[in-house]
Amino acid sequence: MTDSKLYIYNTLKRERELFVPQHAPFVGMYLCGPTVYSSPHLGNARGPITFDVLFRYLTFLGYKVRYVRNITDVGHLENDADEGEDKISKKARLDKLEPMEIVQLYTVAYHDIMRQLNILPPSIEPRASGHIIEQILMIEKIIEHGYAYVSEGSVYFDVKSFEKDYPYGELSGRITDDLQSNTRELDGQSEKHNPLDFALWKKASPEHIMHWPSPWSEGFPGWHIECSAMSAKYLGETFDIHGGGMDLLFPHHECEIAQSLGANGKQPVRYWMHNNMLTINGQKMGKSLNNFIMLHELFSGKHHLLEKAYSPMTLRFCMLQSQYRNPIDFSNKGLQDAEKAYEKLSGIYLLLKEMNWDGTSINPETEKTLSSFEDECIDAMNDDINTAIVLSNMFKVSSVVNQFNTSGKTEGVSKENFEKFKKTYCTFFTDILGLLPEANTAQGNEEFGKLVDSLLEVRNEAKKKKDFTLADAIRNTLSKFVTLQDTPEKTNWKYEKKK
Numbered sequence: 130m131t132d133s134k135l136y137i138y139n140t141l142k143r144e145r146e147l148f149v150p151q152h153a154p155f156v157g158m159y160l161c162g163p164t165v166y167s168s169p170h171l172g173n174a175r176g177p178i179t180f181d182v183l184f185r186y187l188t189f190l191g192y193k194v195r196y197v198r199n200i201t202d203v204g205h206l207e208n209d210a211d212e213g214e215d216k217i218s219k220k221a222r223l224d225k226l227e228p229m230e231i232v233q234l235y236t237v238a239y240h241d242i243m244r245q246l247n248i249l250p251p252s253i254e255p256r257a258s259g260h261i262i263e264q265i266l267m268i269e270k271i272i273e274h275g276y277a278y279v280s281e282g283s284v285y286f287d288v289k290s291f292e293k294d295y296p297y298g299e300l301s302g303r304i305t306d307d308l309q310s311n312t313r314e315l316d317g318q319s320e321k322h323n324p325l326d327f328a329l330w331k332k333a334s335p336e337h338i339m340h341w342p343s344p345w346s347e348g349f350p351g352w353h354i355e356c357s358a359m360s361a362k363y364l365g366e367t368f369d370i371h372g373g374g375m376d377l378l379f380p381h382h383e384c385e386i387a388q389s390l391g392a393n394g395k396q397p398v399r400y401w402m403h404n405n406m407l408t409i410n411g412q413k414m415g416k417s418l419n420n421f422i423m424l425h426e427l428f429s430g431k432h433h434l435l436e437k438a439y440s441p442m443t444l445r446f447c448m449l450q451s452q453y454r455n456p457i458d459f460s461n462k463g464l465q466d467a468e469k470a471y472e473k474l475s476g477i478y479l480l481l482k483e484m485n486w487d488g489t490s491i492n493p494e495t496e497k498t499l500s501s502f503e504d505e506c507i508d509a510m511n512d513d514i515n516t517a518i519v520l521s522n523m524f525k526v527s528s529v530v531n532q533f534n535t536s537g538k539t540e541g542v543s544k545e546n547f548e549k550f551k552k553t554y555c556t557f558f559t560d561i562l563g564l565l566p567e568a569n570t571a572q573g574n575e576e577f578g579k580l581v582d583s584l585l586e587v588r589n590e591a592k593k594k595k596d597f598t599l600a601d602a603i604r605n606t607l608s609k610f611v612t613l614q615d616t617p618e619k620t621n622w623k624y625e626k627k628k
């Protein structure tokens with residue numbers, strides 16, 4: 130365990146706080162996962178990438194993290210409301226499939242995208258439909274405590290009676306009076322006592338395909354209760370970190386807090402963390418704006434807004450260039466800049482990985498640049514996971530690595546310092562930021578590398594035998610694909626996209 134001091138911004142407290150787990154070295158962390166009724170889009174990537182980096186960093190610090198990320202496969206109704214069709218049932222009806230076929234199809238698609246983005250699988254990935262009993266038990270407790278009522282076979286959370294004992298709206302900073310005036314008046318037909326009340330259990334209408342028996346009706350759980358029930362089951366009634374996108378602050382996370390307080394009398398979460406949203410060419414992403422980009426479209430380049438395909442690692446890199454609480458705007462220009470920057474750092478990583486210390490002197494400036502690298506990266510991560518600063522630190526040391534490569538010697542740095550720097554750089558690049566040199570870039574492709582190395586060997590042999598015609602022919606051919614640089618000891622090569 131390190132004594133590193135990690136500060137994170139707690140959305141509930143509205144301040145940066147020192148992170149102290151309740152049961153160190155164990156850390157419990159929950160992220161609201163996807164509702165699996167469509168292919169993942171650009172907006173679905175930021176949360177998982179943000180919390181993947183946090184998961185990786187906490188592990189690096191020595192914590193034993195239990196990371197729960199759920200799959201919502203029931204109860205999430207259209208427009209995130211209490212009325213309307215279930216998103217999954219609707220898709221099943223339109224595609225003439227079983228709801229669980231839809232769930233399976235899009236869970237597989239989601240996992241595939243997560244793998245391409247090098248996002249580690251969570252420790253537990255519970256599904257809402259697999260935890261109906263836990264949800265029913267939690268609703269019973271809330272009713273028992275007087276914070277929910279049954280109406281026409283459905284159960285609603287009673288915000289007014291809850292507010293007599295606890296504050297409501299603290300997380301999102303919404304005041305119930307404001308909420309009240311912004312909410313449509315009930316039409317007298319409503320089952321709710323108050324427009325702010327939200328569904329814990331809904332009685333299924335005859336055409337609703339997904340339903341389960343309960344003490345109140347044949348029906349299905351509300352959207353918010355699944356996260357409260359599953360996080361409590363796997364992480365305890367109070368756990369360390371709950372993450373999600375800022376769009377979930379209200380109503381989803383606000384309702385989670387109310388449900389957990391209502392059932393267990395305890396604040397469920399010690400640190401609430403929310404990642405900011407993204408825009409496309411300065412506009413909010415939306416179906417009506419025709420700017421919805423699915424991730425498979427981004428990776429294939431098949432979308433009217435895209436000039437070309439962008440790789441999963443380019444996307445990951447692009448997201449990490451902003452600290453998670455800042456908004457990100459996507460544009461072709463931004464993605465192409467990110468692609469170039471990523472290729473540059475990736476190239477540095479690959480050079481460094483193969484480099485061994487062979488210096489003969491110390492240059493105080495080089496020594497200082499490399500020895501402060503680790504602390505600078507850790508300080509940036511401890512400052513509310515500032516991946517943007519980590520990346521800029523990596524750029525700062527690029528020139529030193531390039532210089533080592535050009536001169537063919539790791540001159541100016543002590544062995545100990547070089548080894549530590551190399552280890553830190555590689556650990557941050559792959560283990561913490563989760564970046565991988567891509568298999569489809571030539572530099573990252575092992576087979577390609579072996580081929581170049583073998584050809585260089587043949588060229589060397591030719592040179593030794595003074596067959597300069599052959600040596601030059603090999604050099605000219607290779608130069609079409611890679612940049613070569615001859616040093617007295619060996620020939621270095623670097624893959625660069627040729628125009």
Ligand code: ZN
Pocket residue numbers: 160161162356381
């Ligand atoms: Zn949730």
